[in-house]
Amino acid sequence: MTSRVWQHPYVNIFKHMRVEEWKKTSREGDVTTYMDKTLMCSVFRIRGSIPASNYILLPKTSTQSLGLTGRYLYLLFRPSPAKHFVVHMDIAAEEGQVIRVSFSNLFKEFKSTATWLQFPFLCGAAKGSVYESTAKTARHGLVGPAPSTVRWTCLMMDLQYILSVYLNRRHSHLKTVKLCANMSVKNMFTSDLVLDPGVSFNEAKQAGLASSLGTGPMPREMSFPVPKGGSWHDLYDYIRFPSDGAKMPFDSIQKGYPSAVSTCSPPERSPTREMSRSVNISKPVQDRVSLIQQITTPKLGSRTSRSHRSAVRIPCTEDGGVHVYAHTEDDINTHRDDSDVEEALWTKSGDTVVYPCHAIIVSMKISSGQQRFFIGHTDKVSALTFNGNSTVLASAQTGIQSVVRVWNYLKTNCLAMFKTHAHSLSSLSFSYSGGVLCGVGKDGHSKTMVVVWNTLRVTKGGEVSVLAKAHTDVDIQTMKIAFFDDTRMVSCGRDNVRLWRVRSGALRSCPVNLVEYHALDFTDVAFEEGHSADREPEDRTLFASSRSGHILEIDYGSVAIKNVRRLLPAQQPHAQRREKQTFGMGLGIAVNSISVSSAFCATGSEDGFLRLWPLDFSTVFLEAEHEGPVSLVSVSDDGLSVMAATTSGNLGYLDVSSRGYSTLMRSHTDGVLGFSVDGIRRRITTASCDRTVRVWDMDSMQQLYDFVSEDTPCSVAFHPSLQVFSCGSSSGLVRVFDIASAKLLAEHRQHRGEVVGLAFSPDGEFMYSAGSLGSLALYNSSQEDHHVLRVLGNVVARGTERAPDALTVSSDNRCLAFVGPSEYTVTIMAARSLDELLRVDVSILDVESTTLDSALKVCFSPASTGHLLVTTSANKILWISANTGRLLREVSKVHKHQCSSLAVSEDGRFLLTAGHNAVKVWDYSMQLHVNSQMFIGHSQPIRQVNFAPDQMAVVSVGDAIFFWDFLAHPQETGTDRRYSEFGGSTVALKGNSESEVNGRLLSNGMPRRTAPLPTSPPPCLDISSIDRIGQGEYRCSFFHSLFLHSLKVEKPVRPDCYKHFTPRFKTSTLDQSTATPELGEEGLRLKAVIGYNGNGRANMVWNPETGLFAYSCGCVVVVENLHTGSQRHWLGHTEEISCLAVTNDAQTVASAAGGSGGSRSLICIWNVQDGTCSNTISYHQGAVQALSFSRDDFFFLTVGDFTDPEVALWSTRTYQLLSRVSVSGPLHDVAFSPSAASQLACVGSHGLYFCNTHTQGLDVELKVQRVCVPEEVGNVELTALCYNANSILFTGTNSGHVCAWDCNTQRCFMTWEADQGEIGVLLCRGNRLLTGSNTRRLRLWGVAAVQGMRGALVLLEQEMMLDGTVVSAAFDDVMDMGIVGTTAGTLWYINWVDNTSIRLISGHKSKVQYRVFANESHFATCGEDGSVRVWTAPNNELVVQFQVLNQSCGSACWSPSKGGACVVGGYSDGTLRIFRLASSEMELKLHPHPVAVTAIQYSANGQVILSAGRDGLMAVSSPVTGLTVRLISDHKGAPITTIQCYKEFGLEGNEMWLAASADRRVSVWAADWMKDKCELLDWLTFPAPESDSLPPSLAAFSPIDPGLVVYTGYGVERELSFYSLAKKRVIKKIALSHWAMCFSLSSKGRLIAVGSKERVLKLIKSSSGRFQDFLHHSDSLQTCRFSPSGKLLFTVAYNEILLWEVRGL
Secondary structure: OHHHHOOOOEEEHHHHHOHHHOOOOEEEOEEEEEEEOOOOEEEEEEEOOOHHHOEEEEOOOOOOOOOEOOOEEEEEEEEOOOOOOEEEEEEEEOOOOEEEEEEEOOOOOOEEOOOEEEEEEOOOOOOOOHHHHHHHHOOOOOOOOOOOOOOOEEEEEEHHHHHHHHHOOOEEEEEEEEEEOOEEEEEEEEEOOEEEOOOOHHHHHHHOOOHHHOEEEOOHHHOOOOOOOOOHHHHOEEEEEOOOOOOOOOOOEOOOOOOOOOOOOOOOOOOOOOOOOOOEEEOOOOOEEEEOOOOOOOOOOOOOOOOOEEEEEEOOOOOOOEEEEOOOOOOOEEOOOOOOOOOOEEOOOOOEEEEEEOOEEEEEEOOOOOEEEEEOOOOOEEEEEEOOOOOEEEEEEOOOOOOEEEEEOOOOEEEEEEOOOOEEEEEEEEOOOOOEEEEEEEOOOOOEEEEEEEOOOHHHOOOOEEEEEEEEOOOOOEEEEOOOOOOEEEEEEEOEEEEEEEEOOEEEEEEOEOHHHOOOEEEEEEEOOOOOOOOOHHHOEEEEEEOOOEEEEEEOOOOEEEEEEEEEEOOOOHHHOOOOOOOOOOOOOOEEEEEEOOOEEEEEEOOOEEEEEEOOOOOOOEEEEOOOOEEEEEEOOOOOEEEEEEOOOOEEEEEOOOOEEEEEEEOOOOOEEEEEEEOOOOEEEEEEOOOEEEEEEOOOOOEEEEEEOOOOEEEEEEOOOOOEEEEEEOOOEEEEEEOOOOEEEEEEEOOOOOEEEEEEOOOOOEEEEEEOOOOEEEEEOOOOOOOEEEEEOOOOOOOOOOOOEOOEEOOOOOEEEEEOOOOOEEEEEEOOOOOEEEEEEHHHOOOOOOOOOOEEEEEEOOOOOOEEEEEEOOOOEEEEEOOOOOEEEEEOOOOOOOEEEEEEOOOOOEEEEEEOOEEEEEEOOOOOOOOEEEEEOOOOOOOEEEEOOOOOEEEEEOOOEEEEEEOOOOOOOHHHHHHOOEEOOOOOOOOOOOOOOOOOOOOOOOOOOOOOOOOOOOOOOOOEEOOOEOOEOOEEOHHHHHOOOOOOOOOOOOOOOOOOOOOOOOOOOOOOOOOOOOOOOOOEEEEEEEOOOOOOOOOEEEOOOOOOEEEEEOOEEEEEOOOOOOEEEEEOOOOOEEEEEEOOOOOEEEEEEOOHHHOOOEEEEEEOOOOOEEEEEOOOOOOEEEEEEOOOOOEEEEEEOOOOOEEEEEEOOOOOEEEEEEOOOOEEEEEEOOOOOOEEEEEEOOEEEEEEEEEEOOEEEEEEEEEOOOHHHOOOOEEEEEEOOOOEEEEEEOOOEEEEEEOOOOEEEEEEEOOOOOEEEEEEEOOEEEEEEOOOEEEEEEOOOOOOOOOOOOEEEEEEEOOOOEEEEEEOOOOOEEEEEEOOOOEEEEEOOOOEEEEEEOOOOOOEEEEEEOOOOEEEEEEOOOEEEEEEOOOOEEEEEEEOOOOOEEEEEEOOOOOOOEEEEEEOOOOEEEEEOOOOEEEEEEOOOOOOEEEEEEOOOOOOEEEEEOOOOEEEEOOOOOOEEEEEOOOOOOOEEEEEEEOOEOEOOOEEEEEEEOOOEEEEEEEEHHHOEEEEEEEEEOOOOOOOOOOOOEEEEOOOOOOEEEEEOOOOOOEEEEEEOOOOEEEEEEEOOOOEEEEEEOOOOOEEEEEEOOOOEEEEEOOOOOEEEEOOOOOOOOEEEEOOOOOEEEEEEOOEEEEEEEOOO
């Protein structure tokens, strides 16, 4: 392993061997160096008439070895024109042989021996040359000398593939390389990565290419230069072997045609031989039932009458417990693939369970396993509920079509269907009488909405009406109607339990006073058992469960807690505790569900246990352990059975009296990818994304085996006669299993990509497999090892969309068919030899089509017909003669989506197709009046469909495994065929034994004597209506609901200009459920915003007449008084603001920002006088690119970004949409004409758009005329525009040109080059024109002579250089003074008269890493750009900035001397730099760390500096000498997140300090630096479960009590922990709603500020637990700090710095 590590990611061979020194390498003959003009570097040239006498050999002699293990060899060379060349490589195989691999343009054909492979090399030529045209016409390259236009070439050779495919050897390492004349060579290197020379580092980063994925761009030292604007593939050749081009001559090395840019697909493993692996095979039933006989009482003191809390500790059952395993003959029904079962019901009789299977509702009798089905939903069913006597069932589906259906349970017919919620309907509850139904979901604004319906008349054909509805901000996990009163409900969720009541048509609620339990996450509620109405509601008890293990007993009458119990796990043995842990966390068992009967209570918990308790929760008297967390429990009405569902997809029940457990249903835990049927033994095997292959019995549908795989199985195939099946996986492996012996027979790796097809010949002699990268393999399946007979490359169409049945074999064993070698052709081969028989081009069959049709799936019909059926991308089925390739028949519009699978019955009378989530049955001859029937049931796309071997059933898989009874009798007459249909049955799996196997082999399956009748009526496909939505009546059949068109739209590409706004990438998401404090009750008041968002575009407005000055920072609009510096803040957005606009009277401002959570963008209209939001617009799908008001302020214009290039015109009186126009390309800027209110213009990628508004009465029409860019400017984009007062329009381009247009004639009459870069800002005042560009230049032009005449002169009057790209500008009427914004986050005051620029607003452009106070008057910030900035308060002005280039400053602190004379920063190169404020210079540079500094702090007396690095090492350095006096390695290996010092502890002169590291450890130290003492005082370890992405570990001393350490970090619960150094334990905890990313403790008022990734700033009062949330940031908070006095609070999110005034709670 160590020999390979240094070779990653690549090895530069010439540099490694020091070729220029010729000590480790040798040269012979004419070998020289010269400067190549194309590559602009020195290269080697090898010349000579005899290649063997002129060469470079690496290493020096052939007895030495390079030892390079990289899979791919990259050679950067150029064959000499009109010459031949030869390259020899010696490659060592793991078997011990050395194989010579040679390639040359001397070789005419491929030759091979046991130790030598010779490949012909076909030289490419320059694009457009005669040589290239000749090669294309000949459909292959031209063998022979290199052409005169031969180009520099990057050749990539897959050494592992070459040895494996051609010699069946395993690649070990590259031994020697010999480069022979005639060629020029730049370099060679080896790597295990597939590198793309045509992709730059920036493009690779944007595309997500990374070495961890096996891909990446070419290293810079190996890359070829490409001029700006050029394409790599237009200048050079990229050749990969194995070649993706033509195959003539066979096995040649050549450039692929057409030349395609490498996609940098991750490398797949080549077909090497590997040792056999063991396969884990488990029996299907593994649920363990533990019967706890021993009663364990909680370890508590005696209870007093006033005590209401208790804890129940679950005992360990390792010794005393009796373990009973479920019997293997239990009936198990299988059909689900969604693992989390959250809804299941008992009927009142207790003999039937009802649960959803995706879009189908299943009712199953537990004694017999018989199933009935409720079919009608078009998406996954998310909620179910029964009335009291189980006669009426209500169900709801998830997704945007949140339809509620009410069913007659006995008759399985739908009584009513209605829609009130917009989406995410998650909970339903019926009243006991069935007259009231309650539901919880989301409205159109994604706000939680509770709706109560009147269902009293639904059973008599009446309509369902809304009784009441209410919106709420509280979280609701579940909601239930009280059984004793139809008007009362109860709900629970995060932080709340609420009681609801319907009265006088209104729905109101009141919260339960949860006192100290207000921060719990409640999961379920249940009423005390009893259905008699003679008891008063006040006598009822309500039980509520939580994720922390608390179970609350609530008095319903007094709305107060009666009792609290907590379920705790057993104490761990002392030996299992962590050594450094100094306290216990006391975590409870998360309870997901609770159900109460008259005798006991059942709970389902996260630890996988179903537990039964007495009502006083004194002990567990029965429990059952499951494979996964229990998500649902339900006690039957008779109390004899308890149902349990798990997140791993199991559904079962516990018989209380017999203490036996029965599993009702098991499933795959992810989507099913494919299946195969064994017709003899009546078994079916399925492959799933959950990495298992399962074998089921078709009669009992009991799971017999499951095979666990390390990779994802993609396709499966049963042997036609043996108990053997094969499985193809995503890694390219094909495995063959013997079921009877549970043995792995064979394992082959002949494919580098996913196995997309797998099939046996009907006689069982051969097996075939196809790979996603084009390979096809033939195996001998008559032998146990299934050895490979033949492998072909590039014959099957590439891609995975044809999986899992890409191959089809004819029933007479003669032919094999597949789509390939391209997606437009279908190939038929001889099944025994893989010799090509026929190739059909389906793209030319339809001569009238304007688009090329590609083949998707193929299927042979019975051999007697001689037909091959092909489905195409145009939704057609083609009948093709398998002998001649002639088109016999075609059917169009097969499905509304592309056909994903097809099959033909063995008698050739029926055709089966699947499209999206529908199944169709066709008359094969297509001679009936109605040739097909459609059947629904799947809620997700179907992967595969086929007839069962007995032709009596159909199997379809995708979201679930569906079995359909096929009711067309094999002998029925043709007149009856039109009535053949499916019985709508999903899998009904029962029975307890494996079917006996007859000794005979059946070619046509085993037909049953009679066709079974369906257990429920087939789905009705008549058009049904949904309730009116909006203004009109929306009618929709099942077809319309289920099969919406999926148009394949090309993803829009962002235009190549900086003018176009791009929101800064964020990983955080806003928590919209957070409740903000009421107006006037805020504990914090936003005082100031520091900085300007330089990422916005035109996001600053200024009116010199009124003095209005507004700009954006994050999601806040800042209105600042330029005279006093005071600010007002307009808060209404939650995302980054892109642009602003102001009316001409300066009374209204518009701001635009993106929507949160994928919603539409939000435009706010602000009243300048009072700062209120008078209107909002939510229209554009993407970001808003530009805003503009008309000259008369009557119209308002908005423009969408490149994802939604649409212009929308609004009325400023009502802000109603007047007109809209969509354009074909992105728009960048828009402006109204100052002289004509009806004229406006837009510029974009496709040119200039002149627009006019036409008003007729109340209707306004926007007419658009596009004008192209002048040819003399070139191929450019128009990026900015502005009008002058003389009907002249100026436009700027991304090439730096300005074009002048006559608005009357709509023609460009003048252009000039105004800048060298892109112009993003244009502004015209009178005869002056302002241009701002990405060259940081601001230029003022005199354009008085421009009056619509060609040849007019423009004059550059003045020019300024700013600190960044210009993004916004506003000037007075004469262009004397104005304000300009740049991408550096700066707003400049510009005065052209004095030619001066003054910085008005300063901010960070990059991420702010840290912020620290010196005192109330100064504070410092540091950023990723390496800057340390010092600011003054309260005016928040930048005093001084210290900049370190090419470094990032991760931490900073002030010296403790009076006034904060010095500030020290810690940098990414491991250095500390001390800056003196008085001199504004660096005083000292220290280098105590080899890695980046993550934390830094002066000691309390300033005697030393404590710093910590990313490696966990802490250094103690002297700020005077710069020496490191001590290294502390206790935290080594985990980055330090926090260091804090406190002045006094114990004796005078001593201090204490702490350090927190990312592994949730905190060390507390006592130090006396004068005496060189530093001792560990305490060590805190906070346990947590494993996770990949963790929030930081943070710790701080309490400023009020330094003996308390406050800690927060990743753990089981989100909380703040208060650890007492004196008591050595946690004395207090405060629950948090989000993981903390930063926190700060105030010295005043016991306040704590906590920032989270969900953009929530939480202010907490530690004494009472009271808190308030604030949502003023547009990204995750990374820093928050109280000032030393506690009166101010600073918060930072990326580069947004907010200053708050602390009022207290």
